[in-house]
Amino acid sequence: MSARLRVCSPGLVVLLLSTAVLYLWNLGASGWANTFYAAAVQAGSSNATAMLFGSSDAANAITVDKTPAALWVMDVSARVFGFSPWSMLVPQALMGVAAVGVLYAAVRRAAGPGAALLAGWILALTPVAALMFRFNNPDALLVLMLVLGAYCTQRACEKDASRWWLVAAGVAVGVGFLAKMLQALLVLPAFALAYLVAGPSTLRRRVLDLGLAAGAVVVSAGWYIALVELWPADARPYIGGSQHNSILELTVGYNGFGRLTGNETGGLGNLNHDVGWGRLFGFSMGADIGWLLPAALVCTVAGLVLTRSAPRTDPTRAALILWGGWLAVTAVVFSYMNGIVHPYYTVALAPAIAASVGIGATLLWRSRRDPRAVSAMAATVMVTVLLAAQLLSREADWLPWLRIVIVTAGVGAAALILANSRLGPRASRAVAAVALLCCLAAPAAYTVVTAATPHSGAIPSVGPARTGGFGFPGGGLLSSPTPRPDLTRVLAADADQFTWAAAVVGSNNAAGYQLAIDAPVMAIGGFNGTDPSPTLAQFVDDVAAGRIHYFVSGRLMTMGRAPASGSQESVAIRDWVATNFVAETVDGTVIYDLTESQPAHSSGQ
Known part of the structure; x- marks a missing residue:
């Protein structure tokens, strides 16, 4: 005990x-934080197979x-x-x-x-x-x-x-x-x-x-x-x-x-x-x-x-x-x-x-009675507070006084540490406490503001709230769309009659729609849109069998650069849908009802 x-x-x-x-x-x-994983949790919480394999949707099209x-x-x-x-x-x-x-x-x-x-x-x-x-x-x-x-x-x-x-x-x-x-x-x-x-x-x-x-x-x-x-x-x-x-x-x-x-x-x-x-x-x-x-x-x-x-x-x-x-x-x-x-x-x-x-x-x-140990402690404090000031300067408008305080107090504490042999026990401990506080103050402040700031997307960042990174407003590679009410209502209609209520290129795009309508959404091509799942032939078969209700047009995953490596099946699927079905715009998003009419021909066969 x-x-x-x-x-x-x-x-x-x-x-x-x-x-x-x-x-x-x-x-x-x-909220849902990283919607890529949130959608997989949603799927796994309702389907045992999805849970076992880490599927992005409860109909088990593809895993994370x-x-x-x-x-x-x-x-x-x-x-x-x-x-x-x-x-x-x-x-x-x-x-x-x-x-x-x-x-x-x-x-x-x-x-x-x-x-x-x-x-x-x-x-x-x-x-x-x-x-x-x-x-x-x-x-x-x-x-x-x-x-x-x-x-x-x-x-x-x-x-x-x-x-x-x-x-x-x-x-x-x-x-x-x-x-x-x-x-x-x-x-x-x-x-x-x-x-x-x-x-x-x-x-x-x-x-x-x-x-x-x-x-x-x-x-x-x-x-x-x-x-x-x-x-x-x-x-x-x-x-x-x-x-x-x-x-x-x-x-x-x-x-x-x-x-x-x-x-x-x-x-x-x-x-x-x-x-x-x-x-x-x-x-x-x-x-x-x-x-x-x-x-x-x-x-x-x-x-x-x-x-x-x-x-x-x-x-x-x-x-x-x-x-x-x-x-x-x-x-x-x-x-x-x-x-x-x-x-x-x-x-x-x-x-x-x-x-x-x-x-x-x-x-x-x-070992503070050893001059080498004292020198190492003083150098560590000095380097730490100067590095902290430099890192804090990258957010120059955020707590500018903190840089001044930690450098001033930290350098002073480092100097007193060098004079440790001349200090009494209480003074020595007080100097050590000040040095420790100066070393921890900056990361602690950054930690608190990080915890106080909501985060979402695939690449969250520390520190004060700011924009940037690799996300795209409204949906794209590393952020997810948040569909407006009319689009949500359309995609959710009769969702239980289909294996997938919708399909869209990229897992993050799919996650946003899936979390909004609480029904499986097929992530064509996986995270980057470059996995060969499904192939065009498989997608055509799913459409012919009535398994997919809508195709949602979303941003492709190349981020404006040269085409990515890997499969181009997602591009072929997008082009096939655009060729064979009628586009409709709902809440600013282009969708295709894959059940309205069967295509006259199929390039996927």
Whole structure:
């Protein structure tokens, strides 16, 4: 009982309650958030097949372009509480609170409760964390599973620990794979290195244990890949994001090595002009994650230096290897990947940054009588506040006084840290508190305003509300249309008489109409409109069989650039409909009633 009470300390309670308020407050303001995933939750909450495969619609035309574990969590909530923005988003927020709690538990075992509280607050107050734990993308489940895997790996490194902790870590990473595929595997080198260095058994046993853990990853992730591959293709939806209806192709190609090389068949071309080490501090990602990144690197290196003489199995050094390795590998991949990469992906760095700073800063503070440790602390504070001022300057009209305050107070605190040997204990602690507040003030302010701002679309952004990004008003590649009342009424009429009430090119276009009319809408071509699903021949057959009521004309998915790679079936379908059916404009949107008359000829046969 006493151990449990120590774990549930007042500091932890305040941390978790504060995180819950931050992530749950006014959560419904974002509405359906990312309608691409919201439509899939709507489908999965009413159809078991759609839930199993992650279909975009309840009639199971095509899946989302990810494995669906994150959707399963939201599907279950929607089935229990009814489908609504709250039932969809609350599980995401609770997973964020859980991630903070598990991170606290992991860091506490390695460096004590003070380091754990610092790490927990840093994670909770990271802008991109507040963004994604209040949103319905797969990243919330991914991050929770990776933090849980790190905790289990740390437990496996402890004296007399069971190898089953390492197996549990493998299972957690496998579940993370089912949320966001190969991105989950980026932590494995760090997990393996930490256990190989600090595991409690012989080297041979440690290697065998790592093999067992690797098997756990394969089994916990691979069962679903095998299930989809072995399931008859005509009895399941098309696998979105692939060109050959294959989840293996999706895993290795579009969501795998294609993200590294930029060779993503079915993608929309390479928009990356910031490839390199500066990306994480640049205009696209800096405000999401860059605030404490230099501090994390300094704290990791300093922590490893300070523990260099510790026994091989030292838990603090093992934790630094684990979290620092996670940070290094993921940061390098995000910085240099040439394929599709969005700023919010950086939420995967947040736990590693938080843990590295929490552990490393605590070690430096304990060694504050050493001039080298003091110099490292002062330099870290100086770099952090100057970087914060630079990041804040990108929103020059937002809280301009904050830059002045944190730089002035932060530089002063850094100078006093250098004079630490001349300060008394109380003064020293006061200076440390001021320095810490200056380092956290900017990201905390950005986090609060991020949580207070409603977000929607496929690429949400942190910070004060602003326009921009890749969305298009009224519907397009990365935003969804919101049909006006007359169009909604027309599309919803007799919807239960058809397999699909309507069809439109692109999943985001389809999601907007589907959420409005609460009936299946076929997403022709999947997310980008470049998947060969359905083919023109299949679409013609569906029309002839009376399965589709309307075709809605929407923006095609090339974003004004050269035609994308992948299938052009969606273009052929659009042209066939325009040639053979009569256009009607409702509320400014062109639609075609596919039941009014059968076409005189069919180029799809």
